[in-house]
Amino acid sequence: MAEFGAAGEGLPSLAQLVNAGAVWSAGEDTGVAAVIAPPTTLSQISLYNNEPEGGLSYRLLRAYGIVTATPAGLSQFGLSHCIHRAKPSPLPARDIPITSITNMKALVPTYTGRARIALALTVINDLWKPLGYSILNAVTGVGWQLDIWLDNLVILPPGGLYSLAAVASSTTVSTRLGFTWAEVRS
Numbered sequence: 001m002a003e004f005g006a007a008g009e010g011l012p013s014l015a016q017l018v019n020a021g022a023v024w025s026a027g028e029d030t031g032v033a034a035v036i037a038p039p040t041t042l043s044q045i046s047l048y049n050n051e052p053e054g055g056l057s058y059r060l061l062r063a064y065g066i067v068t069a070t071p072a073g074l075s076q077f078g079l080s081h082c083i084h085r086a087k088p089s090p091l092p093a094r095d096i097p098i099t100s101i102t103n104m105k106a107l108v109p110t111y112t113g114r115a116r117i118a119l120a121l122t123v124i125n126d127l128w129k130p131l132g133y134s135i136l137n138a139v140t141g142v143g144w145q146l147d148i149w150l151d152n153l154v155i156l157p158p159g160g161l162y163s164l165a166a167v168a169s170s171t172t173v174s175t176r177l178g179f180t181w182a183e184v185r186s
Helices: 012-019
Strands: 023-027 047-048 057-069 075-084 115-118 129-137 145-156 163-169 172-186
Touching: 012 023, 012 047, 023 047, 057 075, 057 129, 057 163, 129 145, 129 163, 145 163, 163 172
Parallel strands: none
Antiparallel strands: 023 172, 047 115, 047 163, 057 145, 057 172, 075 129, 075 163
């Protein structure tokens, strides 16, 4: 919840944002089956900016996925994301409790912001897009990871919604998804 510079002075560095206590991270705590076709109206995890009009914007810094189960043999997984164009109705539930939202600066108290992180949210299909690259693995295993740095590429103003879904070659690929964002005045 930081304010940095006047308009046109550029974005603050990541270190400045972390030091100000403005960077948060959250994700799923259990694996969810990936989809085998491009996502449409169901997200695996969504971040909703529940700030009032004129409130903080959320700048997405990274999205990640961790494989928790794979089939025997060859499989592939990647991430898709969607920036939704309209404010959702009804508002997304807060499926991830605020006690599970972590500040990237040590010893910062429990999250007191207005973000809502919903799981398995029904969304409008606003043209999902691939995010980064995909991983191909030839053996059964867990722990395969994607960590895609967005570096402020996605900005959620108050009322904005951002969703992720894992896409894989088999529904037996399970993943845990999440994201890191900064809460700042625009």
